[in-house]
Amino acid sequence: MSGRSLALLPPPPAAGSAAFARDEEAHTAANALRGSARWNLASADAVLNFQNVADSFSCAAGIEIGHESTPHLNKLLGKMLIDVALSTYAAKDHYKRTRPFVVHNEATCAPGDEAMLRNDGSYPSGHSAIGWSWALALAEIDPDHDDAILQRGREFGQSRLVCDAHWQSDIDQGRVIASATVARLHADAQFRADLEQARLEVLAAHAAGLHPTHDCAAEAAALGG
Helix, strand or coil: CCCHHHHHCCCCCCCCCHHHHHHHHHHHHHHCCCCCHHHHHHHHHCCCCHHHHHHCCHHHHCCCCCCCCCHHHHHHHHHHHHHHHHHCHHHHHHHCCCCHHHHCCCCCCCHHHHHHHCCCCCCCCHHHHHHHHHHHHHHHHCHHHHHHHHHHHHHHHHHHHHCCCCCHHHHHHHHHHHHHHHHHHCCCHHHHHHHHHHHHHHHHHHHCCCCCCCCHHHHHHHCCC
């Protein structure tokens, strides 16, 4: 699946195009959020280790997602992270798009990542692809919470705009790659079996009242909910 992004995506918006003007407009609007609660949430979302990303969906799913609380779901999401991240790199490496914080000589919400990001292609967004792929899987596993899960998946990607690490078109196309990769994963019998095992686990977690330990009210406020 590693070549999927280059096969599916058009080139990134060219300088001077209407599409690039849209990217710049979105960048300007997001810059107004610097220092806000939404900026702080974007900083938390930027930490792309497995457990942190899984935790990001606990409030939306209404359960605590983690190695001990939901081990089968944890394993499924970990496998997906690898598949989806790899699926973005053909286009990233081919287009080598410069990130907005470099173009505008600004700081991101994750200063420790900036040296690496300067040499990592911006298009498409791997964070957006991972967040959206997990949202799609979680919404299928737990349809009673699908709206909240999908909204959180969208906002996980939008955090990259708020963070000044990606252009809006990077984020949009990350969702395209995520959707294609998840569709392809459904053709795999092991993935379908893992999905069903995770579904049963999530049902049991809800029945047991395994609520999130996060400050879900603060997360909702940061997202404008």
